[in-house]
Amino acid sequence: MTTLLRRFCGLGALLVLLVLGLAGPARATHLLGGEMSYRYLDANGPAAAPFRYELTVTIYNNSLPRAAQPNNEAIVGIYNRTTGAQIVLTATNYPRVVTQGGTPGLMSIASTSLSRVLLPPSVAGCTVTGPQQPFRLQKFVGVVNLPVSFDGYYAVFTRSARNLDVTNLNAGNNNQPLTLYTSMAPALLPNHAPVFSDTAVAIVCQNDTTISLNNAVDADGDRLVYSFGSPYGQFASSGSNLPRLFPPLPLAVGYYAGYSQANPFGTGAGNFALLNASTGVARYGAANQGKYVVAVDVAEYRTINGREVLIGTTRRDLQLVVAQCPSTLAPALAPAVTLPRAYTIEEGQALTIPITATQPAGNPLVLSANSSLLDGTGGFNATFNGSPGTVAAGSLTGTATATGSGTVAGTFVYNSACGEARATPYDVALTVRDVACGGKTAADVLRITVTRAAGPTAIAGDATACTQTAHAYTANGATATFRWRATGGTVVGPATGPTVQVLWGPAGTGTLVARGISAYGCLTDSTSLPVNILAAPALAVAGTLSVCQGAATTLSVSGGGPYILTGGGATQTGPGPFVVAPTQTTPYVITGAANPSGCAGTAQVTVTVLPLPTVVPGAAVAICSGGTAQLGAPAVPGVTYRWSPATGLSNPALANPTVTLANATAGAFTVTYTLT
Secondary structure, rough: OEEEEEEEOOOOOEEEEEEEEOOOOOOOEEEEEEEEEEEEEEOOOOOOEEEEEEEEEEEEEOOOOOOOOOOOOOEEEEEOOOEEEOOOOOOOOOEEEEEEOOEEEEEEEEEEEEEOOEOOOOOOOOOOOOOOEEEEEEEEEEEEOOOOOOOOOEEEEEEOOOOOOOOOOEOOOOOEEEEEEEEEOOOOOOEEEOEEHHHHHHHEEOOEEEEEEEOEEEOOOOOEEEEEEOOEEOOOOOOOOOOOOOOOOOEEOOOOOOOOOOOOOOOOOEEEEEOOOOOOOEEOOOOOEEEEEEEEEEEEEEEOEEEEEEEEEEEEEEEEEOOOOOOOOOOOEEOOOOOOOOEEEEOOEEEEEEEEEEEOOOEEEEEEEEEEOOOOOOOOOOEEOOOOOOEOOOOOOOEEEEEEEEEEEEEEEEOOOEEEOOOOOOEEEEEEEEEEOOOEEEEEEEEEEEOOOOOOEEEEOOOEEEOOOOOEEEEEEOOOOOEEEOOEEEEEEEOOOEEEEEOOOEEEEEEEEEEEEEOOOOOOEEEEEEEEOOOOOOEEOOOEEEOOOOOOOOEOOOOOOOOEEEEEEEEEOOOOEEOOOOOOOEEEEEEEEEEOOOOOEEEEEEEEEEEOOOOOOOOOOOOOOOOEEEEEOOOOOOOOEEEEEOOOOOOOOOOOOOOOOOOOOOOOOOOOOOOO
């Protein structure tokens, strides 16, 4: 039979899993557990300590009648990760600074929240036997200003004491503290510590397999690796107080004979502790009743410049209370053949996952999905059972539920968007809880990997070009649609296909960049080609560039000869000058000789051919001797006129002059005027 650590649920005799936290010098045995996390905020602190980090300490306080009251502060020491030396804090770093056991300059973080007494509830009319463990969840949140440290920092929290009735650890007559530390990445690597997606207070059963969800969420998408560790206690140099130097790491609390980190429940039949290094799902089995302590470490890795680097480690210290449970059959999620536990989609693609679970006795079930994708009104477009999720204050994940009796079903829908691809999967933690009397819980984690579409891998084409020359380039890769961008040149023509033309500009360094566009409209990674643009000799062209129809003009060229002139269907070579007589407006390209780099200067000029104006001399006229007549027509703006001969004309430069002629002969005579 397989059951899960049951969160806040009524069961008979049970195993309660509690997150153990950070201990301090007080000797009262009231701390059941806790967690420590941090996040980098910004570099807006004071000049001496500009880097601001938010630290959160979470404590699970024992609420049994004789337990001590919760503490009103959490004392934390900060250490330089390069040297191990304590950073002695002042009011510049944090407003509440205290000394503990001779160690000065420690943060005193005031309690920011304290829950009511929490106890796994029982179903009405259900008789529950076995131990119970009430608790109060307490948080301490503070922002500290830190000086530069290129390797980062350690934040360490400790408080006494562990409870005396732990079965596997030697609590040492009430003198063993709970101690945890977290390694904080430097400001050059802005980071958030992974945060556990759920509380670890739960109920499981003796002589059964218990599943614990230690799954954590990393806001930066780093790869998380889970492992068991040995619970920490005192420091070699300072006992239950924070030390002046860290490391050395705290001393591990000693195990009683027959127990160890690998065998926290002992070595007998039915005792085991297994942890999935990728998901944090733990499976526990315990044959004997009692209280057992284990520790789970979460290491986060980030790929930097192609190399995976350990960013930091976060610990969760767990106390397990084992007792006897009723023989209720556990619910079960659908097997992997119908409900795969791993999915891969491309960003922009939609994913729909039908999820079902059953319980043989037909008991009422609650199916919960917890994930960073279920962020309510946040940036992800995901739902479970139609709900985008409810996010508790300060949480990185949201939860949505579905209910049913005997069978429960819900559909997880994720409409991924461009930009959501990452190397690490998105986790969806599923929990199926039987809420009937003696009901158990099952759980597992679905992993969704979002990939980016394959883009162009290289650009083929000339890596050396002369100024003002056009070159063709082709992107290699499977992408059908492309987006091209040229620096130092201009894309000529279409820029969405695998081949593009680029006209390179002035001498220098140019860059051609190609990106693909996926079938879902998302940009792929880009590839680029640097292009060395070589200078060419400058050519200067002089001459009249506007001529009338039928006229010719002379073009003179200087710089980098001899030359080749092409245009108007003809080619001329030589040093110039070149005489051209175009019949219509014509562009001419002049190419000079190549320089030692192999680049020839080019120049282009256009000779514009102007149409001849329309001449209107007017009709022939007859006048008497001494009479006057008008020739031509009204003037056209921009046109000059010339009449020849000028004999008898009022003004030979007018479009329509008057003519006056005398005839002393007996017969008629004729004068012919020409207008140009």
